[in-house]
Amino acid sequence: MADRGEILTNKILSKIGASSITDLAELLPSPHTTDIYIKTAEEDLKVNNIEDAFHKLSLTHATLLHQCMLQRLHKTSHKRSNDPASESEPDTLASEKVTLSAVDKDETLKLLQKLPSDWTVVQITSSTMGEANLPRIGCNPSTPGLYIARCSCGPSPTITFQTVSTPQKDGVRGIVQEVEIIKEENKIINKDYRGQHEKYWKKREELDNRMKCVVRSMAVAWLQHWSCLLIGGLHPREQKLLEEVTSRILSTCKMSMSSNQIQLFQSLIGCPDPDKKAGNLEAGIIFSVRAGIAALLGESVRSECVKNLYKAVQSESANLEKIHNADRNPVILVIGKSIAALPWEMVWVLRDRAVTRMPSLRMLAFLYEHHASCTSSILVQGVNPSKGFYVLDPESNLPRTRARLKNCFAESGWPGITAKAPTHEQFKDALTNQDLFVYVGHGSGSQYMPGEIVEGVECRAVVFLYGCSSVRLASRGRIPEPWGVVLSYLVAYCPCVIGMLWEVTDKDTDNLTQEMLNAVQGKSGKAGSPLENPPADLALLVAQARSVCNWYLTKAAVCVYGLPVHILNNNL
Structure with a gap:
């Protein structure tokens, strides 16, 4: 019986093009194959194969997100193939599919080569295995060991690798x-x-x-x-x-x-x-x-x-x-699923620095290639602060927030909606045609624009979600990877999302919103404050704006997902 099972397994593997279960894991990466990647990465590290270990560990990050993005690309390809007026699938679409499906070590290194040479990617992977990778809701694992890979990007990338043990105290x-x-x-x-x-x-x-x-x-x-x-x-x-x-x-x-x-x-x-x-x-x-x-x-x-x-x-x-004392280039943190809820940006070495997050190296390269190849993208053009749209208190139950922010939005000159729920069409139009979209209300705004609808949009704007837990990634039963609306925005090609990791107080958040909006539009902050001369780098601006918050919990909650983008302003 065992022999028959082995024969059947080998037949299935051969049809897929794999010679072993390990090969299958690389051909079909998923959250369920995390243990295989970690074990093989450990073997690579024993013989100092740094690049192989980095590649294997990169396959543990955001595999469900990759599958969602590939589904979108498949739908786009299928729609074009059935449209007589549509031209054949462009090379960019095929290239995007290859980027997300990269499972070969050399392909993984090529992803680093494609990224700007002034970016630093830091991949932090948890060493947890087994049940820890399939957590139940309300069940939190102990602090894990880490694999940290610090990568310089550009034509000649380097990978610096170090393991970090579980704290002993x-x-x-x-x-x-x-x-x-x-x-x-x-x-x-x-x-x-x-x-x-x-x-x-x-x-x-x-x-x-x-x-x-x-x-x-x-x-x-x-x-x-x-x-x-x-x-x-x-x-x-x-x-x-x-x-x-x-x-x-x-x-x-x-x-x-x-x-x-x-x-x-x-x-x-x-x-x-x-x-x-x-x-x-x-x-x-x-x-x-x-x-x-x-x-x-x-x-x-x-x-x-x-x-x-x-x-x-x-x-x-x-x-x-x-x-x-020298200036530092922006950092993109690729953080493992079990430790993504931690406030990494507040660790002293990153505080007041330009830091963004991405769920995986593949998604980072995918999003960068998409925007870098589009001359009208804000990554190429820069963010125009005069092109914005806002949704303020759509449930009409935050009167103090409206009072604090109404003048700020009025001075921006942007169109917007106050104390009224936006329609799907208004939401979509703002995401696709504006450079900045600001939501100030409860949660992430998904009650007005659900994630599955967001995923069908091609988002141009930088998105500010000033609501409680707006960029939180949460476990969903026994599904092995946490999810949140911020990932839906990435599926929608959104270049950058700014939001909160957990619940925050309204007054602190309103002050942050006001100072951020003023800084984005090039207005100087108070003399002697970090925003006295606001930087053009949006991630750095967010880092400096944290000083406005009175509560540390609010400062630590502010988080940037996406690409490092810059703001256009005549005063800068």
């Missing part, structure tokens, strides 16, 4: 659980403390402090010295200086390293000191280059080779200071 083993608990308590605080103002503000302050502790634990107890891998790449001049400094240090110590070790070493010594960043949260965080060097070499921090190497690093302090 009892107090930080439940980072993922703690965030979920904070979110749940934050969600019900209005109901539990209605009319009890003193208790309400005390509880809100407690939740604020707990979220600060979570972010600090992410940096200090989990990522530790490998926080340095999350930072964006340097501009060519500073990168060349860093390479020269590295060469001198290794030459002085008569030490040789593998290519991956050299990249890790450069990340360690080139990372800014957190104590020199503004903000009380970073105060007292010790970024230990010496501990990182010891981990890199597999030696004790007291060993002679670590002491000598660290001494050589200190001798280059003047040059390293220039690197630490």
